[in-house]
Amino acid sequence: MFWCILSFCYEHYLVRLKEDVIVKITFVLPPFSNYPSGGFKVVYEYANYLVRNGNEVTIIYLCTREIQRYMWSQELTRSGYSHTLLALFRWLRHHLDLLKYNIKKPKLNWYGLHKDVKLVKLSSLEADRVPDADAIFATAWQTALRVNECPRDKGAKFYLVMDFAPWLGDKHEIEQTWHLPLKKVTISSWLAELVRQSGAPDEDTKVIPIAVNHDRFRVTNSILKRPKRVVMMYSPTAYKRSGLGLSTLLKCKAAVPNLEATFFGPGRDRPAELPSWIKYYGEVSERQLVELYNAASIYLCSSALEGFALPPAEAMACGCAVATTDCGGNRDYAQHEKTALVSDPDDFEALVHNTIRLLSDDELRVRIALAGRERMMDFTWEKSAQQLIAFIHHYH
Secondary structure, three states: OHHHHHHHHHHHHHHHHHHHOOOEEEEEEOOOOOOOOHHHHHHHHHHHHHHHOOOEEEEEEEOOHHHHHHHHHHHHHHHOOOOOHHHHHHHHHHHHHHHHHHHOOOOOOOOOOOOOOEEEEEOOOOOOOOOOOOEEEEOOHHHHHHHHOOOHHHOEEEEEEOOOOHHHOOHHHHHHHHOOOOEEEEOOHHHHHHHHHOOOOHHHEEEOOOOOOOOOOOOOOOOOOOOOEEEEEEOOOHHHOHHHHHHHHHHHHHHOOOOEEEEEEEOOOOOOOOOOOEEEOOOOOHHHHHHHHHOOOEEEEOOOOEOOOHHHHHHHHOOOEEEEEOOEHHHHOOOEOOOEEEEOOOOHHHHHHHHHHHHHOHHHHHHHHHHHHHHHOOOOHHHHHHHHHHHHHHHO
16 A cells, blocks of 8 residues: 555656646747737647746748748639739739748737747748757648658657648648648547548547637626627638628528627728628727627627637637537537537528527527536636647657
8 A cells, every 4th residue: 555655646746747847849830920810829829828837939930832832822723813914913922922921020910929939930940940849739731741850859749730621722631641640639529530530540639629718708798788799700711601601690680670790800891792780890909809799699600610610719708699500620619509509501591590599589698608608618728738738748
């Protein structure tokens, strides 16, 4: 018995010792953009927490020739004018943008990043440019191959899997990066299942759900007394399906004439297709976003697929009842009739019906909103970061 107790105490001491050791972590992101993005925000949240707790974090924005060519091919695909003067103009603009990108130092305006987080722009992960670390994370399929090629002294190799959709790149190409010998951390259970279904070893994949910063995203306006107002992110990105969300609200307006709606970014200019009764705020600061959530009673999500879906999660934390499609990543927190009203991604009428239910039944709305807020309290960056550190220690 004595030796069992002694062994337990020693193991506990070793765990505590590991937790107190400073960890050096490098995150490799796609090219820098001073533009609100969920994937970038996840890395910034991790970086802030890790640095505040005494660890060292470097964020590398990688813009390799392969990534540049991919960006250019996407630009040509969108333009549809690959053999015209317009294509030449776009080509010149693209390369001028790359030149400015390489010259200008990274500076964030939309997110409050801790001053001790190091930001670096690189066009390759050369050994003398990448700091030695305990762990290095790829954060997108475009960066996974380069991280896999890094020398061992750059850290144990990980892959933070945050999203998947065929329109983000070639499906086969994305899945092949999941088969690289990188330890994978997925931000939702649904993504972990996709990774496993692709044939990646189960033991190489761990689910660490991302979170909401509850110091910022919180209820500041009574849930009980909110107006019949729906808030939604309006994005041109195809898989967000903002057009479907707009169509949903147009049908809801016919059934609930006093319905109000508020849309936010990412575009600065008001989309021409929006009716005058919908307010549009474009790009907003985090403080403004919290205000928009707290001024609304319902958040509408019409996405086809999401790695986690941060906006509805943040809206839940701010007291909105959520009407959403089953977009995969939100299954960790959006349970139908409990914490949200959830419909099949292709069932337009069900999305309309669920939204009208929340608009018409205040008791239901308040119940869903309170349950959603309570559910989101389980998702904290402290918990996620501690799990990430433990996962790093396991392989370092």
